[in-house]
Amino acid sequence: MKNALRYARFEAFRRLLGPFSAETRKARMAQLETLIGLKPGMRVLDLGGQPHIWNFVETPLHIVILNLPGIAMPAPPQSIHNFEYVEGDACDVNQYKDGEFEFVFSNSVIEHVGDEEKQRAFAREVRRLASRYWVQTPSIWFPIEAHTGMPFWFVMPEAVRAAFIRNWEKKLPAWTDMVKGTTVISRRDMEAFFPDAELLTERKFGLPKSYILYRG
Numbered sequence: 001m002k003n004a005l006r007y008a009r010f011e012a013f014r015r016l017l018g019p020f021s022a023e024t025r026k027a028r029m030a031q032l033e034t035l036i037g038l039k040p041g042m043r044v045l046d047l048g049g050q051p052h053i054w055n056f057v058e059t060p061l062h063i064v065i066l067n068l069p070g071i072a073m074p075a076p077p078q079s080i081h082n083f084e085y086v087e088g089d090a091c092d093v094n095q096y097k098d099g100e101f102e103f104v105f106s107n108s109v110i111e112h113v114g115d116e117e118k119q120r121a122f123a124r125e126v127r128r129l130a131s132r133y134w135v136q137t138p139s140i141w142f143p144i145e146a147h148t149g150m151p152f153w154f155v156m157p158e159a160v161r162a163a164f165i166r167n168w169e170k171k172l173p174a175w176t177d178m179v180k181g182t183t184v185i186s187r188r189d190m191e192a193f194f195p196d197a198e199l200l201t202e203r204k205f206g207l208p209k210s211y212i213l214y215r216g
Contacts, residue, residue, distance in 0.1 A: 024202075024204070024209070025053055025056060025107075026056045028056075028107075028136070028202065028212075029053065029054075029056035029057050030056065031200075032057070032105075032134050032214075033057055033058065033059060035134075035200075035214060035216050036103060036132055036134060036214065036216045037216055038057065038059040038061065038103070039059065039102075040059055040060050040061075041060065041061070041062060042059070042061050042062070042102045042103055043061075043062045043064070043100075043101050043102050043103075044061050044062065044063045044064065044101060044102065044103045044104070044105055045063075045064050045066060045093075045096070045100075045101040045103070045104045045105070045129055045130065046063055046064065046065045046066065046104075046105045046106070046107075047066055047090040047093075047104065047105070047106040047109055047122075047125075047126070048066070048067055048068075048090055048106060048109035048112070049065050049067075049105065049106070049107055049109070050065070050073075050074070051063070051065065051073075051074065051076065051077055051079070051081075051083050052077070053107060054079065054081050054083075055077075055079070057081070058080070060080040060081055060082075061081050061082070062081070062082045062084070063081050063082065063083050063084070064084045064085075064086055064101070065083060065084070065085050065086070066086050066087070066088045066090060066093065067085070067087065067088075068087065068088075068089065068090075069087045073085045090106075090109065090113060090122055090125060091113055091114075091118050091121040091122045091125060092121065092125065093125045093128075093129060096129055098128050098129070099128075099129065099130065099131065100129060100130075101129050101130040102130060102132065103130050103132045103133065103134070104126045104129050104130040104132070104133040104134075104135075105133070105134050105135075106122075106126065106133075106134070106135045106136065107136050108136060108137060108138060108210075109122075110122050110123070110135060110137050110185060110190075110193075111137050111138065111182050111183055111184055111185055112182055112183075114183075115183070116189075119183075119185065119189075119193060120193060122193075123135070123193035123194055126194070127194065127196070131215065132214075132215055132216055133194075133197070133213075133214065133215050134212060134213075134214040135190075135194065135197075135212065135213050135214070136202075136210050136211070136212045137184070137185050137190060137210060137211055138184060138209070138210045139184075139187070139201075139207075139208040139209055139210050139211055140184045140186065141207060141208050185211075187199070187201070187208075187211050190211050190213050191213065193213070194213040194215075196215055197213035197214055197215045198213070198214055198215065198216075199211065199212070199213060200212040200213075200214060
């Protein structure tokens, strides 16, 4: 009963967070459309994404969504965009040549690819595949952690986080694996990974919620 109540509260919190997250994405994509200067028919590579985020973009695009093998993708939605799904490794996109796309997009993916070497490889592929790009990652300084919904998750003692994870693994193993594989990246490291980019700090309530490195 105690575990059931804990997860019911967790699910309720996530549902309450949904509209807030949707509004954030809508504002983010509107800003992207302006800063990048999207043009109709532009060929876009979305690394590790899902099609629904593109509902907030009004310019019709040809969007290639790349994910690791085995990740289920929904049926392409009815949309102004043309979607194509491919399998691959975002840290080694060897099926595409330099500059093959007009724009590369990534939303909250680089923190999931692995250690610093993998993060650097991811950044190199982004910059190799297009001259224009947009890479977003959550900030460690925002009070509510983006993946867990937990307050001050990354400043908790490691032993406390480990205890939460042990409990989550019993009920939500796949989601817990995602949490365990998340490494939030500092603003300084993001700027080092993308030295030719502009930094955009997304803020809520005056606090940094995420960092966007973009080149238009």
